[in-house]
Amino acid sequence: MPPCYLKRRGMEKKSILIVEDEQISALDLKDTLLSLGYRVTGIASSGERAIEMVDEDTPNLILMDIRLAGKLSGIEAAEQILKNHAVPVIYVTAYADPELVDQAKRTRPYGYLIKPYDERGIRTDIEIALHKFALDQNLKREYASLEQRVHERTDDLARINAALQKSETRYRLIFEKSGEGIFIFKAGGEDQGRIVEVNKAGAAMHGYRPEELLKLKITDLDVAENLPVAPARFEAILHGEWIAGEINHMRKDRSVFPIDFHAGLLELDDQNYVFFVMQDISEQKRVRDEIVKARDEWERTFNAVPDLIAIIDEKFRIVRVNKAMADRLGVSPEEAVGLCCYETVHHNSCPPETCPHLLLLADGRPHTVDIYEENLNGDFNLSVVPITSSSGQVTGSVHVLHDITKRKATEEALKESEEKYRTILENMQDLFYRTDLKGKITMISPSGARLSGYDSPDDLIGMDAAAMYAEPEKRNQILSLLEEKGIVSNYPIILKTRDGSIRYAVASSHLYRDAQGTILGVEGVIHDITSQRQAEDSLLMVNKKLKLLSSITRHDIRNQLMALKTFIQLSEDSMDKPAQLAEFLKKQELIAETIEREINFTSDYEDMGAKSSIWQDVEAIVSKAVSGQTLREIRIETTITGQEIFADPLLEKVFINLIDNALKYGGDKMTVIRTSSNDTEKGLVISVEDDGVGISAEDKKRLFTRGFGHHTGLGLFLSREILSITGITITETGEPGKGARFEILVPKGGYRFNR
Numbered sequence: 001m002p003p004c005y006l007k008r009r010g011m012e013k014k015s016i017l018i019v020e021d022e023q024i025s026a027l028d029l030k031d032t033l034l035s036l037g038y039r040v041t042g043i044a045s046s047g048e049r050a051i052e053m054v055d056e057d058t059p060n061l062i063l064m065d066i067r068l069a070g071k072l073s074g075i076e077a078a079e080q081i082l083k084n085h086a087v088p089v090i091y092v093t094a095y096a097d098p099e100l101v102d103q104a105k106r107t108r109p110y111g112y113l114i115k116p117y118d119e120r121g122i123r124t125d126i127e128i129a130l131h132k133f134a135l136d137q138n139l140k141r142e143y144a145s146l147e148q149r150v151h152e153r154t155d156d157l158a159r160i161n162a163a164l165q166k167s168e169t170r171y172r173l174i175f176e177k178s179g180e181g182i183f184i185f186k187a188g189g190e191d192q193g194r195i196v197e198v199n200k201a202g203a204a205m206h207g208y209r210p211e212e213l214l215k216l217k218i219t220d221l222d223v224a225e226n227l228p229v230a231p232a233r234f235e236a237i238l239h240g241e242w243i244a245g246e247i248n249h250m251r252k253d254r255s256v257f258p259i260d261f262h263a264g265l266l267e268l269d270d271q272n273y274v275f276f277v278m279q280d281i282s283e284q285k286r287v288r289d290e291i292v293k294a295r296d297e298w299e300r301t302f303n304a305v306p307d308l309i310a311i312i313d314e315k316f317r318i319v320r321v322n323k324a325m326a327d328r329l330g331v332s333p334e335e336a337v338g339l340c341c342y343e344t345v346h347h348n349s350c351p352p353e354t355c356p357h358l359l360l361l362a363d364g365r366p367h368t369v370d371i372y373e374e375n376l377n378g379d380f381n382l383s384v385v386p387i388t389s390s391s392g393q394v395t396g397s398v399h400v401l402h403d404i405t406k407r408k409a410t411e412e413a414l415k416e417s418e419e420k421y422r423t424i425l426e427n428m429q430d431l432f433y434r435t436d437l438k439g440k441i442t443m444i445s446p447s448g449a450r451l452s453g454y455d456s457p458d459d460l461i462g463m464d465a466a467a468m469y470a471e472p473e474k475r476n477q478i479l480s481l482l483e484e485k486g487i488v489s490n491y492p493i494i495l496k497t498r499d500g501s502i503r504y505a506v507a508s509s510h511l512y513r514d515a516q517g518t519i520l521g522v523e524g525v526i527h528d529i530t531s532q533r534q535a536e537d538s539l540l541m542v543n544k545k546l547k548l549l550s551s552i553t554r555h556d557i558r559n560q561l562m563a564l565k566t567f568i569q570l571s572e573d574s575m576d577k578p579a580q581l582a583e584f585l586k587k588q589e590l591i592a593e594t595i596e597r598e599i600n601f602t603s604d605y606e607d608m609g610a611k612s613s614i615w616q617d618v619e620a621i622v623s624k625a626v627s628g629q630t631l632r633e634i635r636i637e638t639t640i641t642g643q644e645i646f647a648d649p650l651l652e653k654v655f656i657n658l659i660d661n662a663l664k665y666g667g668d669k670m671t672v673i674r675t676s677s678n679d680t681e682k683g684l685v686i687s688v689e690d691d692g693v694g695i696s697a698e699d700k701k702r703l704f705t706r707g708f709g710h711h712t713g714l715g716l717f718l719s720r721e722i723l724s725i726t727g728i729t730i731t732e733t734g735e736p737g738k739g740a741r742f743e744i745l746v747p748k749g750g751y752r753f754n755r
Contacts (some may be wrong), residue, residue, distance in 0.1 A: 003199060013039040015059040015131060019050040019077065020092065021069040023627055025115075029063065029092075029122075036123050039554075047072030047080075054081050066093040066100060075100075079105045088133035092117075092123055101364055103391035114365055121368045121383045124400050128385065132296065136293055145287065153279065156180055157356060180279045181205050185218045187238060187272035193217035193230075196273065202533055205259075205280050207252035218276065223248045223256055237265050239273055245407060248283065248608075258285050305357050308376070308401035311387070312357055313384075317340050319396060326414065328376045328745070341399075356384040357397055370404070378405040412552040431505075433463045434523040442521065451528055453498030453752075470494040470502055482511055483523060493526070502749035503534040514716045530610075564591045613726050615644045615752070616651055618686060622675050625655035629663060638675040640755040643684065647726050654719040658688045659744055661715065666692025666740070689741035694734050697748055701730055 016038050020026035026043045033040050041059045041459045043051035047068050049079035052064070066074040070738045078124050091104050094115040104112075108128035113122065123499055156178055181202025185195045195213050200288045206221060219230050227245055238241050242264035248256050259278045266275040267430070301308065308325040310318055317341045329344060336344070351358045356367035366385040373380060380401040384706040387396045431448035441463050450459045452468060466475045474493045478570045481488045487510040493720055495503040509524025571584040619640045626636050645651075662673050695703065706717040721729050734741035 013037060014061065014126075015039045015041045015057075016058040017041050017044065017050065017062045018054060018125070019044045019047070019062060019064045019068065019074060021045045021065065021067075023624075027627075030118055031563060032122060033063075036119065036126075038126070046070035047074060050077050050277065051080050054087065055086055057747060058085050058087055059180050059275040061085070061126060061133075062087055062089045063092050063111075064089050066091050066104065075103050075107060078109075082107060086137065088129045090579040099362075102392070105388075112366055118368060118381075120381055120402050121366070121399075124383055125366070125385060128398065128639040134636070135294070135298075142252060142287055142291055145284065149279070149284065177201050180277055181259075183213075183218060183267065183276040183278070185276065185384060187234065187274045192234060192389055193219050202278065203277070205251075205257075206249065212252075218274075221249050223250050230639030233263070234274075236261060238272070249278070257282050258283075293678075301341065307397075308380070310336075310341065310399040310401075311396060312341050314361060314394065315353060318344065320520070325401070339740065345375060356382060357399070360384050360397050361394060373401075375752060376401070378403050379408045382406060431526040431528070432523075433465070433526065433637075436521040437519070438451050439465050441465055441524075448526070451503060452495070452528075453495070461481055468495050468505060471495040477503075478507060478509060479522070482509065486511055488524075490527075495526070497752075499753050500748065501528045501752045503528055505529055558592050560595050565596075567591070613627050613646055616645050616649075617754070618643045618645055618677065621652050622655055625652055625659055628656065629659055631663070634663065634666075634670060635672045636675075637672055640675055640677045642753060643677055643751060645684065645686075645726075645728070645751045647728060647750075648722050651723045654722055654744075655688070657715045657719050662688070662692060662740060663689040666690045669693075670739075683748050685745040686746065687746075689734060689739055691739045694739050695732055697737050700732055704730070 016033055017528065018029055018033070018040060019024050020029065020043065023043075023045070026045070030040050030043060042053050044053050046069075048070055050062070050064070051072075059636075064074040064078055066076050068077070072080075074091060078091075078326050081087065082089070088110040089107060090111040090113055091109050092113045093100070108450075110132055111125045113125055174198075176199055178199055181199055181213075182199045183195055183202055185193055192621060194217050198210050200210060200214045203213055206213070219227060222230060233243060242262060244260075244262045248257060249259050250256055258281050260281045261276060261278040261490070263274055263276040266439045268271045285625050286552060296730045303323040306324055308328055309322040310325050311320040314318050318336050319343055321329070321333050321336045321428050321704040323333060326336050328334060331339075341357070342348050342355070346352070352370070356369055359365075359367050364386055366383065368381065368383045368710045370379065370381050372378070383403050384397045385400075385402045387398060389395050430445075431451050432443075432445040433441060433448055434443040441460050444457045445461050446457055449460060451454065452460060454460055466472045469475045471494055474491075476487055478491055478493075481491070487508075489508045490506040490510070493505055496504055497503055507524055507526045509522055511519050512523045513519050536636050567584045567588045571581055571588070574580040574584060619638070619642070622638055622640060658671060662670070666673075670690055673690045674690070676687045678687075704716050706721045723730055723744065727750060731743050731745075732740065733743050
């Protein structure tokens with residue numbers, strides 16, 4: 001349901017907890033839910049964390065991935081949550097394993113989302129689940145209330161009857177203490193209906209004192225519409241019937257309230273009396289009315305939805321349709337019930353092989369497909385979700401057809417428009433400029449303003465063109481060539497942008513004249529080749545580093561192989577010496593593990609330079625690196641905002657490694673990891689520091705050396721190599737005992753600020 005609809009209906013945003021161990025999928029699902037107007041209470045990457053988050057803040061619904069990292073699966077986590085919380089669960093899974101589905105049925109889920117899913121499918125499944133859950137809760141409360149009242153009324157009547165049979169004392173106790181109203185009045189004669197006895201509960205319900213009611217007849221408590229049938233009630237009782245029903249009674253203040261009553265003949269001292277037991281059912285009636293109201297509202301909503309909705313049973317018969325579907329079929333909703341869906345909708349004698357309902361009956365899973373249906377006159381996105389019995393058996397499905405005819409037409413028109421617009425943009429990428437004889441800019445294209453870091457071309461009009469050159473002498477050289485040849489083509493220059501960063505370009509210029517041939521100034525086109533230049537530089541650097549890394553790795557493996565051959569020979573010579581042979585075999589195993597680590601390391605650096613270096617948002621990179629970590633109680637503080645650096649796409653791996661090292665080796669007393677940045681004369685300094693145990697002076701010397709460390713010893717070494725591709729350096733400047741501090745220095749031209 002779109003956010004605008006939620007606002008129009010005045011509804012509160014429903015809260016949803018996402019349980020997903022794949023961060024990218026979780027964040028994508030979160031964005032989708034937010035766009036649909038829901039509130040996401042959080043993302044749990046494990047079943048254990050999901051249980052904690054539900055205990056802290058119970059959401060309106062849980063989207064639970066069945067396969068999770070950690071000890072608990074999604075199904076086990078759901079079972080534990082549902083022991084303590086009433087919350088609907090929709091499973092999200094990419095698997096169709098029947099055994100897995102059978103396990104999931106134990107938790108009575110409100111739906112399944114099969115990956116990949118789309119926005120409409122999510123919306124429909126969530127809304128149906130929330131609605132079914134609300135109905136279930138209302139029905140449970142109503143059933144419990146009615147069951148309790150039945151038990152209470154049955155128990156009270158049993159106690160009253162037993163008391164009457166045993167003794168007057170027992171009767172009096174029940175009579176006075178009963179929570180139900182009890183009246184005894186005369187059954188016949190001139191005083192028919194005269195109240196002779198009433199308990200406190202009966203008097204209180206009507207707003208009288210007991211002695212006041214003894215002056216009245218039972219019909220004095222009836223509302224006007226009950227009086228005509230009062231004689232018939234008396235007649236039935238005199239004939240020995242016990243009558244019951246719901247009628248309205250009137251209080252002393254003339255207010256009316258509903259009662260549920262039972263009445264029958266009572267013989268005392270050869271006199272006939274009526275024994276009348278009643279209960280105020282105002283609250284039960286209110287609850288019933290609310291249930292009926294909720295049902296009616298659901299009916300109205302069902303018929304108000306513009307999507308075409310149909311409920312189909314396992315025999316392909318229509319159980320129900322909303323008004324939109326009935327209108328498309330050309331029948332009333334009542335006339336559609338019982339019709340065969342494939343005959344009515346598709347005009348076929350059997351369902352097509354691709355029928356989603358047929359597939360659902362086969363695998364019990366939801367299905368979504370885009371279709372064109374001529375008989376419904378349009379393109380539709382069709383989603384089907386299963387309806388199951390209490391035993392988990394699929395008994396049918398809910399079909400939701402969302403009309404995408406206009407969207408399809410819009411997409412085609414948008415595609416055509418985008419192609420035209422893209423052509424225009426591609427022709428306007430270069431910077432066009434014009435200066436007067438004094439070198440003042442008189443005209444510049446919008447692309448020129450963007451390239452220079454300005455908001456609009458107007459900001460550059462009147463500026464000295466030489467101010468845009470990082471090497472002003474280049475401007476003079478171009479002018480000299482123009483005076484000599486009148487034209488310059490593809491002349492290499494370096495431009496300085498507004499924020500001080502450097503752009504590499506080539507200029508093609510000529511002198512422009514008026515109609516009389518008088519030189520008025522210079523005009524030309526500047527083509528930005530910064531990305532090409534940076535890519536070439538970084539590629540060259542990557543090739544050098546890959547060659548170095550491959551050489552080092554090859555050398556190390558050769559050394560290990562030489563050692564391995566030696567120990568193999570020694571082992572052959574020690575076949576009759578078991579102890580010595582075992583020692584040599586152990587050393588061979590250690591060598592094999594070393595070779596395996598070396599080979600595994602090649603997979604870490606093989607992606608270096610696989611993609612060209614790009615501009616990357618530092619704040620976003622840090623956020624992604626943090627999101628994948630288990631922080632325990634460690635705080636993350638960052639002041640980095642609005643900065644981009646030019647680096648290899650593996651930049652995220654650097655920050656993941658730094659944060660992971662802090663969490664592993666910071667010690668038990670570490671409380672915080674901070675990231676910050678500072679623009680200095682040397683360049684942009686990005687700091688990652690903690691308040692843990694720090695790094696010893698001895699370890700600092702070999703910190704970035706290949707092979708140094710507690711595990712493979714390659715993390716910081718590889719981080720340094722990744723950064724150096726674009727000229728970025730990393731050092732450790734922390735004080736031992738007071739925390740580690742890594743400083744990443746990005747040189748001038750390698751960073752920029754977002755505006």
